[in-house]
Amino acid sequence: MKRWTTAAMVLLLAFSLAACGGGREASQLEVASSSNTLTVDTPQEKSAGATFSSQAQEEASLPPEESIQQTDDEEGGGDRLVVYFTYGENAALPDGVDVSASASIQLGEDGQITGNTGMVASMIAEAAAADLFSIRTVQPYPDTYDATLDQAQEEQGENARPELAAQLENLDEYSVIFLGFPNWWGDMPMAVYRFLDEVDLSGKTIVPFVTSGGSGFSNTIAAITQLEPGAVIQEGLSIGGSGAVDAQDQVTQWLEELGYVQ
Incomplete structure (x- = not known):
């Protein structure tokens, strides 16, 4: 009877440990997934903003085409x-x-x-x-x-x-x-x-x-x-x-x- 009771207690303890380990792995997976989502989205927004700013600066530095044409027309x-x-x-x-x-x-x-x-x-x-x-x-x-x-x-x-x-x-x-x-x-x-x-x-x-x-x-x-x-x-x-x-x-x-x- 004692042997049976002991065996039952060992099985119950093993089951509890397995359940706790699975829960920790699931929690770690959620955090990693959430972290990956933030890591991917944020750099994309910054990159898009930097590209837009660069294009705007390049376009602003070019002389207006109308001004160049008006200068050429002054030869009249x-x-x-x-x-x-x-x-x-x-x-x-x-x-x-x-x-x-x-x-x-x-x-x-x-x-x-x-x-x-x-x-x-x-x-x-x-x-x-x-x-x-x-x-x-x-x-x-x-x-x-x-x-x-x-x-x-x-x-x-x-x-x-x-x-x-x-x-x-x-x-x-x-x-x-x-x-x-x-x-x-x-x-x-x-x-x-x-x-x-x-x-x-x-x-x-x-x-x-x-x-x-x-x-x-x-x-x-x-x-x-x-x-x-x-x-x-x-x-x-x-x-x-x-x-x-x-x-x-x-x-x-x-x-x-x-x-x-x-």
């Missing part, structure tokens, strides 16, 4: 204007005038009568992508160049200001003004003085050009500087009157040196 010449006075567009010339009979009148590419300064003005406008404005007087000059020079000398003596047929109304659109004229008696035509009296070119760049029989600018640059003290005066171009028709290469080289032609 929409802010440039060629203002000029020329004999052929201000003289009372008869219909059918023979342009080959005078060195002071020319036939432009558009078939219209112009002068030496007008020819150079058209070359500048085409090469520099600029607009054109012709200074014209209400009262035309004589139909011969000699008579026109006589009248020009009288106007200088009187410090006259001939009335202009049109005024420039959209000057604010331009920042660069190419200003051209013939050299009459060592000075600008008085119509050009009238134009400069009527406009304010402060803050703008004036690029002068002149046609002459050999005197170049004479004292006209100083006169322009005095009339427009708030403007920047750039290096000008002097063309011999007889060479105006063939001045394209000289004009282009000058504009390239000033940076108006790439």
Whole structure:
């Protein structure tokens, strides 16, 4: 009887120990499983956040594409204007005038009568992508160049200001003004003085050009500087009157040196 009782007690103790061991293994498995879940999820969230931040920083460091395109578009010449006075567009010339009979009148590419300064003005406008404005007087000059020079000398003596047929109304659109004229008696035509009296070119760049029989600018640059003290005066171009028709290469080289032609 004692042996049986002892055997029963041993079996009961063994069963209890097995049950306790199984419970501890189950608890350890749950903790490990829970720990693995946390370990996997948390690094994934951090990695995703770091990747997003890196992409945002890289995109923010790149220059906007629109800014690059706007910089490239600045090569255009929409802010440039060629203002000029020329004999052929201000003289009372008869219909059918023979342009080959005078060195002071020319036939432009558009078939219209112009002068030496007008020819150079058209070359500048085409090469520099600029607009054109012709200074014209209400009262035309004589139909011969000699008579026109006589009248020009009288106007200088009187410090006259001939009335202009049109005024420039959209000057604010331009920042660069190419200003051209013939050299009459060592000075600008008085119509050009009238134009400069009527406009304010402060803050703008004036690029002068002149046609002459050999005197170049004479004292006209100083006169322009005095009339427009708030403007920047750039290096000008002097063309011999007889060479105006063939001045394209000289004009282009000058504009390239000033940076108006790439």
